[in-house]
Amino acid sequence: KAGVTQTPRYLIKTRGQQVTLSCSPISGHRSVSWYQQTPGQGLQFLFEYFSETQRNKGNFPGRFSGRQFSNSRSEMNVSTLELGDSALYLCASSLGIQATTGELFFGEGSRLTVL
């Protein structure tokens, strides 16, 4: 079974631009969540989508948005990029079923550098 696939793996943008990151979950997984990883802040939860609906949201500004498609693939978008948005963005998928331990399966991440 294929794992979680994130594209692109690396990208460089300049301040003020926008970026879209893509995540394809493991087949059969309906939940996709996104995390931002930086050396200073560590891993921070961005949001979770389940069946095309945002189910949970972290404490990030509105410049960070996402969506999920009917095939469970997800995209996240960051508009008006700032230097502080430079980070590794991790996507994780899970079955999304409540009342389970809900193991998350992570992708390798998209490394965003903002210049």
Place this chain on the structure above:
Amino acid sequence: AQTVTQSQPEMSVQEAETVTLSCTYDTSESDYYLFWYKQPPSRQMILVIRQEAYKQQNATENRFSVNFQKAAKSFSLKISDSQLGDAAMYFCAYRSSQTGANSKLTFGKGITLSVRP
């Protein structure tokens, strides 16, 4: 809000020896899940071990075991017979059992484990 603290940023262990990674957390909830994730240099995070708070028995997965002290809010990971492939960053994580929090993990800052041959 829940918090997870990993106070040791780095640790080193000799191959074949045992090492314990510490983690404490703070929560007002009585039911939750705790995890240890491993992130090797290739960056893909993988689950090492999980613990349900309502279970008193400590979880074990081969060479990995936890010491879960609910009253003390402590969740340490013990790695026995350390191998070179265990070198990685290890994250302790908390997840509420409440509805709507299914995939929201709160992570500690992580600890970098090196294994000396």
